[in-house]
Amino acid sequence: MSVQPSSGPSPSEVLTVPAGDFAVIHNWSELLYFFNHTLPECHMEFSESTKRVVLFVLYLAIFVVGLVENLLVICVNWRYSGRVGLLNLYLLNMAIADLGIVLSLPVWMLEVTLDYTWLWGSFSCRFTHYFYFANMYSSIFFLVCLSVDRYVxxxxASPSWQRHQHQARRALCAGIWVLSAIIPLPEVAHIQLVEGSEPMCxxxxxxxxxxxxxxxxxxxTTVLGFLLPFPLIAVFNILTACQLRGAQQPEGRRHCLLVCAYIAVFVICWLPYHVTLLLLTLHGTHVSLHCYLAHLLYFFYxxxxxxxxxxxxxNPILYNFLSPSFRGRLLNAVVHYLPKDQARTGGRTSSSSSSTQHSIVITKEGMQPPRHALPGPNFQAAALSPNTSPISAPQSLLSS
Structure with missing residues (x-):
């Protein structure tokens, strides 16, 4: 089984050498030979060609589905950015970050197909990794902001928050993009194109x-990408679920299940990656893995x-497509671009639906609002405005 020092768009597959063996290794060529032929000594048969096919199919599926979903989310939320919930700003930016990750996938697909040979020059070697890392951190940080902000x-319902929430969210989103652009720099600075018969990044x-x-x-990578974000996402989603259960609304159980899904998806997607990365990094110098486990981790990394x-x-499914308000806006956007004869039919249906929904909101607003109102699946504060009074602020979340 051949082991590469790095592969794919992830932080480099870090390989370490037992300290006693450094005396006989003098350059990178000898180090790569050491990795490929002597570490570890046990032997396991894996099919690299099968892995390349599986990776190509997975990359392609994620690219096609992710591209369509995130483009729809961006188009719909951008089109209605001034008329829907304030939390849509995080959903819009998170979709842009996820789209950036998706757009980098064709490069990794080709690299896998070519057995990790890099054919696109030194600049693209660094820029592609930097582009991926920056969008990866942005996506995670926007998810944290969404989890915290929807609980807040x-x-x-303080008047000060109602007045300044627009400016605070815009400033926070700008700060996240700047921070995410800075974090990958130390790693990307050490990513190089290694020339040879088969150049590698x-x-x-x-x-x-x-x-x-x-x-x-x-x-x-583990601290900023998982250990810090995960507690914030988990704690504030759990607090939100407690608020929803306390509201005793008919759909409270459904929304609580969604909150649990938010936490579970983050753990399932990121925990195996960070555990594997740390084990491979610590192997040889800080911990000693069994040779068969090391083989498995290197192969399946x-x-x-x-x-x-x-x-x-x-993410687009959980935070957007499961929301009735988003599906309604998506339908309106589709109807808008249909030919006029079809749009009239769709427009009458949409108008009837909108008037019915508006009547529900008016009826609810005319009632005494409960202490804790129940937000929609994506917790968008559609009717919340800077002039909303403190007593009606939680209830206005119902209209998303």
Whole structure:
């Protein structure tokens, strides 16, 4: 089984060498030979060609489905950005970040097909990895902001928050993009095109401090990409679920299940990737893995990395397509671009549906609002405006 020092769009597959063996290794060529022929000594038969086919199919499926879904989310939320819920700003930016990840997939598909040979030059080697990393962090950070902000919107009715929430959300989104653009720089600075009969795009930190750099990169990726975001996502989603159960609304159980799904999807997509990355990084210098386990991790690392990208497909479904308000806006957008004779028929249906929904909102607004109102599946505050009074702010979440 051939082992590559890095592969795919993930943080480089960091390989480390037992300290006692550094004395006989003097350059990168000898190090790569060591990886491919002597680490570990046990032997396992895996089909690299089968893995390449599976990876290509997975990348292609994620690319096609993710491209369609995220483009629809961006188009719909952009079209109605000034007339729907305030939390839509996070959904729009998260869809843009996920779309960026999806657009990088054709490069990884071709790299896998060519057995990790890089044919697109030194600049694209660094830029493609940087583009992927920046969008990966952005997607995760926007998901954290969405989890926190919808709980704040559900529970906070202070006049100060009502007045400044527009500006605060825009500033926060801008800050996330800037932060996500800075975080990958130390790693990307050490990604190089290694020339040879088969040029490869690899993580090439200084040889003398390679293990230290590899560990620093892996730890920063895990801390910023999972250990910090996950507690925030889990805690605020659980708090939101508690608020929904306390509201005792008819659909409270359904929304609680959605909140649980938000947490579960994040864990399923990202936990296997970060555990594998850390084990491979620590192997040899800090921990000693059984040789068969090491073989399995090295072989399936690319598959696990590809599996983590499923969030680009699942996020649009969980946070957008399961929302009745989003499906209504999507239908209106489709009707808008239909030929006029078809649009008239669709427009009459949409108008009737809109008037009915509007009547429901008016009826609810005329009633005394409960202490905690029940938001829609994507918790968009459609009717919430800077002038909304404190007592009606939670109830206005119902109209999303």
């Amino acid at each position: 919107t559900l529970t906070n 690899l993580f090439m930190a200084p040889f003398e401090s390679y293990s230290t750099w590899a560990l620093a990169v892996a730890l920063s 690319d598959v696990i990395d590809c599996f983590s990208m499923l969030h680009c497909v699942i």
